[in-house]
Amino acid sequence: MNAASYFPTFLGIVAFMSAIMAWRFYMSPTSALSDRGSRGSIYLCIPLSLVLALWIGMRPLDPMAFGDTFSYAHSYMNVPIHLVFNNMGKGEWLFAWIGVACKLLGLDVHGYFTVIAVIYVMSGTWAIQRFVPKNPLLGLTFLCGSLMYFTFATNGIRNGMACHMLLLGMSFFLQSRYIIAAIIGIAAFGTHNSVVLPIASMLAARWVITRPRHAIYIWLGSIVLSLIGGNAFIGLFSSLGFDERMESYGNLNTQGLGFSGTGFRWDFLLYSAMPVVMGYVVLVRRGMRENWYRVLFCTYCMANAFWVLVIRAAFTNRFAYLSWFMYPVIIAYPLIMMRVWPDQDRRTAQILLAYVGFTIIMNTLYW
Numbered sequence: 001m002n003a004a005s006y007f008p009t010f011l012g013i014v015a016f017m018s019a020i021m022a023w024r025f026y027m028s029p030t031s032a033l034s035d036r037g038s039r040g041s042i043y044l045c046i047p048l049s050l051v052l053a054l055w056i057g058m059r060p061l062d063p064m065a066f067g068d069t070f071s072y073a074h075s076y077m078n079v080p081i082h083l084v085f086n087n088m089g090k091g092e093w094l095f096a097w098i099g100v101a102c103k104l105l106g107l108d109v110h111g112y113f114t115v116i117a118v119i120y121v122m123s124g125t126w127a128i129q130r131f132v133p134k135n136p137l138l139g140l141t142f143l144c145g146s147l148m149y150f151t152f153a154t155n156g157i158r159n160g161m162a163c164h165m166l167l168l169g170m171s172f173f174l175q176s177r178y179i180i181a182a183i184i185g186i187a188a189f190g191t192h193n194s195v196v197l198p199i200a201s202m203l204a205a206r207w208v209i210t211r212p213r214h215a216i217y218i219w220l221g222s223i224v225l226s227l228i229g230g231n232a233f234i235g236l237f238s239s240l241g242f243d244e245r246m247e248s249y250g251n252l253n254t255q256g257l258g259f260s261g262t263g264f265r266w267d268f269l270l271y272s273a274m275p276v277v278m279g280y281v282v283l284v285r286r287g288m289r290e291n292w293y294r295v296l297f298c299t300y301c302m303a304n305a306f307w308v309l310v311i312r313a314a315f316t317n318r319f320a321y322l323s324w325f326m327y328p329v330i331i332a333y334p335l336i337m338m339r340v341w342p343d344q345d346r347r348t349a350q351i352l353l354a355y356v357g358f359t360i361i362m363n364t365l366y367w
Contacts (some may be wrong), residue, residue: 005152011360014145018356021141041137042129043281049140053121057114068155073109076102094190095158116161120153124164128316131292131329132336136354139336142328145356147271147363148321156318162192163325170202170299170326172195174292197322198303205298212283215301219276222305223269226312234310235261257275265311268320271358272304275330282334293333300326331355 001009055147063070070245078101107316126135143149152160169184188195252346260279279297282288304323315318334340335348 003060003065006065006154007061007363009074010144010150011363012122014141015356017123017141017361019351020147021138022353024049025345025352026349030358031313041135041230044130045125045136049121049125050118052317053117054146056150059112059154061109066154068157069113072157073113075099076109076112077159092158092190092192094187095137095161095192105247113157115269116157117153120161120164122155123161123168127164127171128329128332130168132332135336138348139328139332142332142355143358145352146324146328147359148317148324152321152325156321158192159194160325162188162195163198165191166198166341167325167329168194170296173202173206174295178259184242194319195214195320197205197306198326199301200301201293201302201306201323205295209298209302210294212279212297212301214279215298216276216284219301219305219308222308225262226308231312234313265316265361268311268316269308271362272308272320272323274306275300277328278331280338282338286340288334288338288340290334290338293338296326296330296333300330 028136046340059066061070073203076225098115098360099112102115103113115331127137127142128143129136141250148160152163164183169181169188172179172184185195185199189199205215209218275297279301283290283294283297302328304320307316307320307323310316310319331351335344335351341347
């Protein structure tokens with residue numbers, strides 16, 4: 001399969017799965033979502049995820065389709081292993097360790113990318129299974145149908161891998177299994193240092209900013225401050241050393257590069273607002289009390305508020321993903337694990353189709 005057909009094929013498969021599942025939920029005379037027998041779908045999720053990881057790992061090295069893939073491949077094939085060893089204890093050390101391990105095992109570049117893809121895909125699948133055990137196949141459909149799932153599997157792969165690892169860590173954190181959560185969080189940080197933002201947001205959501213209304217106010221306030229402050233926040237966060245990439249991104253002019261373009265991205269802001277609306281309806285308007293979802297929602301609002309402040313930076317999607325990796329869980333969790341509406345099956349079908357449809361439309365417009 002050539003590189004240009006990879007992403008359309010992936011979207012087509014996700015759209016087909018979404019249509020089948022939506023039809024089932026919409027036409028079901030009883031509540032399909034309440035059927036706890038659907039937990040068995042995890043046994044379908046695992047082989048599907050493994051096949052997906054293998055397929056992603058074996059993608060062509062085409063710089064036009066997968067720019068970051070080509071850069072990582074060049075580094076893996078050409079950087080002497082002793083230089084990699086010298087950096088193993090610095091910065092994003094775990095990613096360096098993975099590269100060294102793959103080299104020592106004699107893996108070619110496709111084997112290297114397959115290892116990365118397995119970590120990315122399977123950590124996300126495991127996290128979804130833990131968050132929505134009543135119907136992990138539906139949760140996986142939301143995960144794969146999210147706007148940036150394929151993008152961060154093939155470009156920005158360190159960011160994507162770290163965020164999926166952290167999503168898994170969050171599931172243990174919410175169970176108060178703090179040692180396991182800390183180990184996974186450290187591993188995610190060692191893969192991409194920027195995950196310190198969602199980690200800090202999660203800790204604040206658990207013990208400081210615990211009320212959903214306050215989290216929504218923070219998110220709305222970030223929009224106002226971003227409109228008033230312009231690029232000032234990019235310089236501020238660059239000076240704090242949050243991420244060394246921010247300074248270079250802030251100085252780039254990438255107008256016209258689709259998802260990477262600069263300026264105040266109203267399209268991205270609209271996309272980011274959907275989980276906020278869902279959380280408002282579930283937690284504020286309907287007053288439902290569910291601690292896992294409350295913490296997840298507040299974490300999302302605070303992490304996304306940071307991105308809104310630096311929304312004008314180049315490659316803004318890479319900062320947005322520090323909250324967007326939670327997007328499918330924020331949407332799917334109340335649909336699968338909570339009873340929000342009397343006609344929840346039909347609402348779920350409609351939301352799933354709109355969710356995947358938006359992904360298809362956005363990718364059609366920008367690619």
